[in-house]
Ligand SMILES: Nc1ncnc2c1ncn2[C@@H]1O[C@H](COP(=O)(O)OP(=O)(O)O)[C@@H](O)[C@H]1O
């Protein structure tokens with residue numbers, strides 16, 4: 001026990017002096033959160049929209065008001081005609097062009113179909129799909145109103161009421177912030193641990209240590225515990241930023257979140273230590289960690305819903321610890337659910353931890369034997 | 370104190386250490402001497418239990434004590450302390466791994482730092498020390514547990530001559546107080562400083578004994594020559610000469626009988642128009658011993 005304490009003390013001393021690492025520990029969650037939280041918006045608003053209104057009527061004005069009011073379109077009235085609209089879309093200054101024909105108002109009054117042409121720059125699929133869906137919806141709503149008037153109905157025959165639970169306003173940050181926590185922990189635990197241990201071996205400190213009475217499990221615990229501490233520190237920073245900057249509500253129990261996070265931390269640490277045992281130098285350790293990090297970002301359901309992925313890719317996602325942690329953290333933070341709903345995820349992380357840590361202890365023993 | 374029986378280590382295809390049997394006795398300054406790649410580090414690592422021998426056996430302290438007991442200090446070949454800790458922090462860390470209390474460590478450290486002349490650098494970071502001071506710090510850490518035996522792997526490699534002298538002086542002081550020392554070195558001149566020497570070449574022991582014994586082992590005489598030409602390898606082709614080798618700014622020529630060799634060497638050199646500034650028989654150095662013994666091995 002006192003030998004573990006000796007290692008712990010040394011690690012803390014070194015960590016405190018390693019300004020770069022320490023800076024990373026705090027800067028990483030801040031930077032990542034701000035980056036992803038602000039920049040990545042799966043919901044696109046304020047699409048620059050150019051309008052060429054040839055009808056110049058109350059009806060066309062009314063229609064554009066509806067577009068503006070939706071919040072999805074930032075409307076600019078063009079005077080340069082069709083050519084200017086296409087030019088604006090080509091150059092990227094506008095993503096959507098709306099053209100009212102001269103006979104728009106007459107057609108409407110006559111009871112004929114009044115056509116509005118909507119040009120969409122579909123090279124950006126995210127904003128174009130929003131634009132298309134919203135434009136269609138506005139058209140339908142407007143038509144509906146006229147139908148109701150004409151048919152003198154008081155009620156619509158169907159009324160489908162969608163109620164988005166957990167995140168009714170569809171705020172991206174709510175969804176992203178907890179997930180970024182998982183990414184940050186993966187980065188720190190896998191990359192920093194792997195690189196740090198390899199660095200220590202390169203320096204030869206391990207050879208000196210192995211002649212002392214210290215046992216390899218004591219050394220492991222002494223090395224692991226400070227990183228667990230770091231992981232929790234980062235999570236705390238990230239949760240604070242999430243709550244203060246993005247107003248992410250934490251609906252479930254914080255205690256439960258912290259406790260279940262331990263399983264994810266140990267699984268990630270196991271990966272990091274395993275990498276450190278395989279890698280021959282710091283560069284390799286870094287590259288191998290990256291090899292773990294990339295699929296964690298792409299396949300875990302962090303950026304893209306897993307349901308939309310081909311089955312094979314989903315299977316690969318199944319062997320990534322982050323996949324399970326995302327369910328846990330989104331569940332606790334957004335849905336406010338607890339352990340009983342998350343048993344299988346926790347079990348998966350436990351299996352990862354046991355397998356990875358055992359593997360690395362075996363590898364580690366061989367290395368000095 | 371250390372007994373090696375037919376110790377062998379094979380790495381893949383290379384036999385780094387081959388059938389080495391040695392005894393290091395209480396009170397020895399035992400030198401393991403051999404050029405780079407001879408297998409010194411591998412042998413010492415097996416002795417310390419850092420790597421397992423492919424075959425053979427090591428017994429420490431007659432097998433009575435486990436290595437865990439901290440009865441010997443080990444100083445690895447490379448500086449392997451924590452550069453981002455200060456001198457004193459490194460020492461404290463080592464002490465605490467052996468469950469020594471703070472006070473004991475401090476008292477012993479003061480004593481050893483005095484000996485190694487590091488006292489005024491207590492709070493300097495290890496990485497800011499000079500090469501020689503780093504080695505002395507490593508020695509200090511190895512000594513904090515007051516071991517009865519010290520195993521040092523090339524402690525003076527790459528360190529300037531002044532520090533080498535000082536380091537050996539410390540080893541002598543420790544030895545006088547009863548410490549057994551097992552040290553490896555690639556420097557032949559350091560072999561002369563050991564009480565007992567084992568010459569290691571390509572994993573094999575070529576000779577063991579006191580420096581004097583080893584020098585007597587070679588039957589040939591050594592003539593040292595200084596001439597105004599560097600390359601005198603062709604001297605080896607004279608029938609009176611067994612071997613000629615470069616030695617610093619001189620040449621050492623190994624001959625069975627001195628006088629006839631001297632005569633034919635002078636004749637050959639004057640034929641070639643090379644002036645000789647010095648040519649005398651000398652007592653063989655350890656390097657001469659090593660050269661003559663390893664040459665035998667090859668033939
Ligand atoms: N871990 C290792 N793996 C493979 N070969 C090794 C290893 N350690 C040493 N060797 C080889 O064993 C030989 C002896 O090396 P070493 O014991 O370091 O010699 P020395 O310390 O005398 O310079 C060298 O040829 C070296 O390449």
Ligand SMILES: [Mg+2]
Pocket residue numbers: 406409410411446523
């Ligand atoms: Mg060596």
